[in-house]
Amino acid sequence: MSPRETNAALVLFSGGQDSSVCLAWALERYARVETVGFDYGQRHSIEMEARQAVRREVAARFPHWADRLGEDHVLDIRSFGQVAQSALTADRAIEMTERGLPSTFVPGRNLVFLIYAAALADRRGVEALIGGMCETDFSGYPDCRRDTMDAMQSALNLGMDRAFRIETPLMWLTKAQTWALAKTLGGEDLVRLIVEESHTCYQGERGQLHAWGHGCGTCPACELREKGYVEWDAAGREALAQ
Template identity: 60%
Template sequence: MITSPVHSRALVLFSGGQDSTTCLAHALQRYAYVETIGFDYGQRHRVELQAREAVLAELRQRFAAWSLRLGEDHLLDVGVLGQVSETSLTRDTAFAMEASGLPNTFVPGRNLLFLTLAAAMAYRRGLSVIVTGVCETDFSGYPDCRDDSMKAMQIALSLGMDHRFLIDTPLMWIDKAQTWQLACDLGEASGVAGGGQALVDLIVEHSHTCYLGDREHRHAWGYGCGQCPACELRAAGWQRWRAGS
């Protein structure tokens, strides 16, 4: 656990999906005090907002030491994103690649806005670490998930608010198989007997990653349509992890 007085209190960007749940476990294991923040931007997969509540409740119940460090949850309405973007995450359109080479699941400025709002919340709450699940490995090529973007945002937010922020990106250089392994390792390190499997089971059963919001179809890796980009990445990572474990 971090003992630095400067970076001991964290705010996790928490969507309720596999990646952000793993990031939340990372923060709870690493920092002395942790809060969470989520965003309602009119996403098609709004069921993730319900998943957030379920995951938080399960973490509090199953992981006693983490529960002591887990503070308030915040949910912000950022519906303006749906007004300024035409994407398959905010409109009822099929998933496809754009002429730019990016999938139409890319919501321009989404992560930049989320980080800015999270920093404003963190400033008010006395939190100095912002934890986010962006990565450059198993991802869809979103430019606002790149390490350079995160470093630039860390500098801009720290300067703009005159507050020394640290943007922690624990998944930046690992793929989805390694993300499953990280979750298992974090669960084991929690001090709970069988904590590794318990955290993996929690992610499978209660988190939500599917872009279509499908909670009908249950797979070995969790609920989802099995065909959207998010499901494909998650399923492939699960298969690689299980094959190597």
């Protein structure tokens, strides 16, 4: 890869619904797309396996994207998870805290992810950092806001003397609109891939396959994913009936 490849992107890729849609979005736009995942001691570590399955199936089902899909990188930052304990990294109940934030909030997680991703992108000559952060279906996570991303982009560019762009294609989409975007990008085949292979459930449940995917069905991540799928599916059925 050249020292500065402007037509390349690095996707922060967890293997969940949102990052899987972001991966497809990037593959439609960039000639070279690499992915980075983070092992931060998350309880739902099954996502580390799901992300490989999504990458494998994307390459197999979409040949026109396969030659654009570059290297995958997995970074071990478990020490961060030990410091920033939450219901995602420790055996704690999923609930609202006294700060008014979900106990699933890992303080500074996206900021740390972006620092590591930017350092990797600097070495790989990549300027576009793509993440699935979203304000519309707001989870209560302050590090998902676009204002946070803008501030982080400025800090990275000042501190590393680069011209990084933090792109957040889902920032203003609801979960229903995210399903619709998946359908637009890759048709029913991409929707099925995300349903069957991606992982979002906080509990790490991979048993029953629901219409919207694998998951416990009761944690906030599953509830949001199911709600979005039902809304998107109902809108599609209504359109067909007209």
